[in-house]
Amino acid sequence: MAYLLIDSHCHLDFPVFDDSRDQVLKRAQAVNVAHIVVPGVVARDFPRVLAVQRAYPETVSIALGLHPCFMKEHAQTDVEVLAAYLDTTPVCALGEIGLDFYDKEADKKAQLALLKAQIKLAKAHQLPLILHVRKAHDEMLKVLREMQFSEGGIVHAFSGSEQQAHRYIDRGFLIGVGGAITYSRAQRLRSVIAKLPLQALALETDSPDMPLDGFQGRPNEPARMSVVLDTLSALRGESRIVLGTEITKNTRQKLNLSTGV
Template sequence: MAVGMLIDSHCHLDFSDFDADRDLIVNECAALGIHHFIIPGTTAARFESLISLARQTTTFSFALGLHPYFMDEHEPAHLDQLEALLVTQNVCAVGEIGLDFYLPETNKAAQVDLFLAQLSLACQYQLPVILHVRKAHDEMTKLLRDYRFSCGGIVHAFTGSVQQAERYIELGFCLGLGGSITYPRANKVRKMAAALPDTCIVLETDSPDMPLSGYQGQRNTPAQLVKVAQQLAQLRGQSVDDIARFTTANVERTLGINAIKKLPKEL
């Protein structure tokens, strides 16, 4: 089932999980109505390969950032490397960056320091951010508020409360919804997704992670974005085409891209 144009606002198509069939997946997505992909960076070691991949097609936009989950892989020099690439490359955001307090042994202070250093770069170069936040939404919104960050961005894989969502929206952020809303028992997440304003929702898969309900243990792909859109439409009592229209507009506005102009002429 093809729908109106969809954008996967968060997928890791640069990962080796897709080396064997990346082009096939992109072609499958095009047939389904998914025509653009936002690929965030995670570590400095992957920056060059991500940039090289993104240069191959106008259907990819990319961000660069140092992910909080990989703290052991980051070095102080990587911030200088990141800044140099923000100056020279056509990035759509700084990301994915943030706070991941899920693991009990997490060095929270080190994560905060790294996050604020990258937030400062985003502010300096007037770029939005793509946020990774686990078990730290209250801490994150406080940091953004105290820093007076005004470039906005996307909170990736948001599963927080309606109240937390409202705080992000007030700060100029959109909220990324993905596979979590397809789980029948995820009542709080589904109610939150149904209650959000049209103007602050974007869709994502987080491929190859975050499999949808019924696909646990399998590699996730951007082709599943249609099922996410269909589930969201059902939860909100809207058409899938309406979901496609406003979520695409939200990604384009928030990240400053024009994905429609990048479509191949034959579409």
């Protein structure tokens, strides 16, 4: 392989990796996954995210954010905590943030307020976003439009329609492609990803989550991005080299990664 890959979304700080982090990274590097973006999800774990970056400074970049699936764990002052971190911590994006309306009991009003507060921070710091969106793409696109957010970013684990994907792309976002496309039953998603412009794609694993077909029941890890790339190559009829080279360039530019990849 003459190209290097970036896993644009991997929770390498999670405790499941505490006894295997070095080995996980070695396996990733063996299949040319050379750089990993680790997003924060709750303020109390920001120090853990920073510790991983300090341990692997050439391999890891970080983002920080307050995730919509952890609303009960966020304190009222956490946006201020996040703001303080952004003033002192080099990050490649603000995230993982977003909207998750999958649970019918979700507090949509609270999620929207948290999202908007964080987008204001991203605008102030001119940072791209790493977005988590489930059952809320139209609402997310409305917020981005109303807040005139122009820094773009990555829509992690995209699962919307082709029309929604193009609306994100028009706003400067890449579409995150991960293990979901390895499932043959994901026909709509596979069809959408096959049609999108190559310049609009990013690769990710969401490790240790979002297991690939055939790897259910085991923690996901960055090395499996090679399988995602194989699947993407088959779906699009484009070579691994072309896909890997262009998607790495997309991600590096969108997240302003000053790495060797």
